[in-house]
Amino acid sequence: MQRKALIILTLFLALMVHNEHAIAGHIKKRKIKKQFKHSIVLNDHFTGFALYDLDDKKMIWEHDADKYFTPASNTKLFTFYTCLKMLGDSIPAIKYVIRNDSLIFWATGDPAFLHSALKGTKALDFLKNSNKKLFFSTGSYTGDFYGDGWAWDDYNDDYQAEIDELPLEDNVARFYADKSDSLGVNPVYLKRYLKCDSTFHPKTFRIQRDFLTNTFIYPAASLPANFVQYVPWKTTASLTLALLQDSLKLPVTEVHFVLPDSAKIIYDANADTVYKHMLQPSDNFIAEQLLLVCSSTKFKQLNADSVINYSKTNFLTDLPDVPQWADGSGLSRQNLFTPRSIVALLAKILDGVKNDQLVYSLLPEGGVVGTIKKAYKTDNGQPFIWAKTGSLNNVYNQSGYFVTRKGHRLAFSLMNNNFTRPVGEVRDEMVRIITWIHENY
Numbered sequence: 474m475q476r477k478a479l480i481i482l483t484l485f486l487a488l489m490v491h492n493e494h495a496i497a498g499h500i501k502k503r504k505i506k507k508q509f510k511h512s513i514v515l516n517d518h519f520t521g522f523a524l525y526d527l528d529d530k531k532m533i534w535e536h537d538a539d540k541y542f543t544p545a546s547n548t549k550l551f552t553f554y555t556c557l558k559m560l561g562d563s564i565p566a567i568k569y570v571i572r573n574d575s576l577i578f579w580a581t582g583d584p585a586f587l588h589s590a591l592k593g594t595k596a597l598d599f600l601k602n603s604n605k606k607l608f609f610s611t612g613s614y615t616g617d618f619y620g621d622g623w624a625w626d627d628y629n630d631d632y633q634a635e636i637d638e639l640p641l642e643d644n645v646a647r648f649y650a651d652k653s654d655s656l657g658v659n660p661v662y663l664k665r666y667l668k669c670d671s672t673f674h675p676k677t678f679r680i681q682r683d684f685l686t687n688t689f690i691y692p693a694a695s696l697p698a699n700f701v702q703y704v705p706w707k708t709t710a711s712l713t714l715a716l717l718q719d720s721l722k723l724p725v726t727e728v729h730f731v732l733p734d735s736a737k738i739i740y741d742a743n744a745d746t747v748y749k750h751m752l753q754p755s756d757n758f759i760a761e762q763l764l765l766v767c768s769s770t771k772f773k774q775l776n777a778d779s780v781i782n783y784s785k786t787n788f789l790t791d792l793p794d795v796p797q798w799a800d801g802s803g804l805s806r807q808n809l810f811t812p813r814s815i816v817a818l819l820a821k822i823l824d825g826v827k828n829d830q831l832v833y834s835l836l837p838e839g840g841v842v843g844t845i846k847k848a849y850k851t852d853n854g855q856p857f858i859w860a861k862t863g864s865l866n867n868v869y870n871q872s873g874y875f876v877t878r879k880g881h882r883l884a885f886s887l888m889n890n891n892f893t894r895p896v897g898e899v900r901d902e903m904v905r906i907i908t909w910i911h912e913n914y
Contacts, residue, residue: 487619500913505534508909514902520893523812524910527820527874527882538813539794542888546755546861547815547872548803551746551796552763553835554822555784559767566596568769570733576605579613579732580639582775583764584758585742587641589718590750593741600721607725609717611710613732614638614775618708620761622805629682631703633804634758638765638775643758644708646689648680650700656691656706662719663706669693680704687712732773749835752861753843757802764801777801791819805862812886815905820883829874829882833859836873845871848904852878857911860885867891869899875907876913 509522510514523538525531532538564585569578578600585593600607618635619625625863627633634644642660648667658664670690673681680702682689687707699786706712710727723839765775772779781798789796792814799807805817807815826832837843839858840851851859872886885907 483546495642502534502911504904506536509536510623511656513904514894514898515889515906517880517894518899521812521886521888522888523816525816525820525884527823527884530820532628532813532816535813538816538907539796539811541797541809541811542806542870542890543806543865544803544810544815544872544888545865545868546757546803547693547810547828547861547863547886547888548577548798548800548805549755549760549869550750550815550818550822550861550872551784551789551798551810552760552801554818554825555767555780556763556787557747557825558784558788559780560744561771561914562594562744563740564742564744564747564763564766565738565769566593567599567739568732568736569739571605574606575608576600576603576779577608577610577728577730578609579636579736581738581769582614582640582762583741584640584643584762584766586745588742588750588759589643590645591742591747595741597720598741599739601723607721607723609639609714609725609726610728610730610732611638611713612700612729613686613769613773616775616777620777620800620802620805622799622807624804625684626724628684628795629680629704631705633710634705636761636765636777637708637713639710639713639717640758641713641720641761644760645703645705648689648691648700648702649702650696654696654698656696656700658689660719662716663687665688667826668778669688669692682707708721711821736781744882745835752835753837753842755837755862757804760802761800791821803865806865812888814874815886815888816884819872819874819886823874823884833874839875847899849908858907863888864896867893869896871903871907875911877911879914881914883910883914 504887521537521540521542524533524534526533565585566583567578567582585591646663647659649657650668661854666687667689670692673692678697680689680691682704714727764780768775768780794811794814797809799805834858837845838856839845841856844862858875860871863870868890870888874884876882887903892899
């Protein structure tokens with residue numbers, strides 16, 4: 474009898490514990506819902522939210538998570554996952570063949586090639602030291618210089634560099650006040666296109682490029698001390714060839730050959746390093762070029778649409794909602810994703826990498842680095858959130874991972890579209906809610 478009573482008591486206590494967990498989970502779910510219901514900020518526009526438990530592999534709570542939103546730079550998470558599936562440890566820089574005394578090479582779209590931060594030089598050094606006549610086979614890139622749905626009037630802004638098969642130095646010119654207080658430019662080759670225009674009267678000293686050409690004008694005014702401005706240049710095959718020759722200090726001849734299957738590959742930058750430079754500062758240029766690199770591994774041309782369709786067909790068929798995916802960076806408003814699909818993608822990223830800390834190290838880290846460094850505070854000196862932001866006019870989103878004080882690993886996507894209030898108010902409210910969940914769940 475004592476044994477039977479002990480078994481009954483054990484079952485009773487187990488049932489009570491189970492019920493307590495269920496009730497506690499229900500209460501917490503209700504309290505999370507309450508945070509949204511009573512938020513003045515999040516209820517005057519379109520808001521979608523998905524909160525997913527990575528350990529229990531179940532959705533905790535959703536709010537309009539099946540609705541499509543403009544993701545802005547949350548799109549880079551899709552680019553990142555595609556790269557994880559299609560690229561190896563290093564980024565391919567060029568493909569080449571040697572024919573007698575000639576070296577013929579094709580571009581892969583590699584963003585690291587002479588990049589200001591990534592400083593990819595292995596392909597450049599290979600070409601420089603080859604002792605062969607150099608021939609660059611152009612025409613691999615079949616897209617436009619901008620992605621579908623980009624704002625063309627942003628062409629002078631540094632975040633909208635043009636897309637190119639062989640980008641050099643970020644495809645962005647750096648204008649600056651040199652030691653003699655004169656206006657300098659890097660690459661130096663572009664100085665020939667710099668002109669003073671006495672009819673140009675901006676409110677502050679700045680450089681303005683002609684939309685269709687590489688004519689850069691500046692006002693006839695005093696150059697401010699410590700002046701720096703970054704302006705994308707107009708990509709052309711002839712300019713790429715000129716800049717390449719200037720960097721190599723060797724002649725390069727343009728040709729048009731079909732890429733043979735026997736072509737060899739020169740690899741350059743470490744892939745994780747490139748991903749970090751894309752995700753943490755939200756670099757649009759790197760994101761767009763990486764899609765071309767992915768295309769180069771599967772096709773004999775560089776085409777973003779081809780690789781997007783390939784990724785959707787081969788890697789993303791298990792998402793809850795079919796993504797409307799237009800570009801690599803999120804500059805296009807034609808991109809449309811749902812919060813629950815982004816959360817599913819986040820789970821797929823962790824499942825594929827099988828190293829939470831590695832993934833976290835590539836993303837912006839609250840209170841530490843990247844686009845959410847100043848938004849979140851650490852918890853007693855420890856970061857708890859790693860998330861990608863996405864912002865355009867009237868759009869602000871965050872999607873990523875965070876860990877609660879009780880050790881729950883969560884994935885989330887909180888998307889805000891069509892608000893008219895200052896973006897800072899929306900961001901601060903999102904931070905308040907995510908921090909509250911971290912402290913209470």
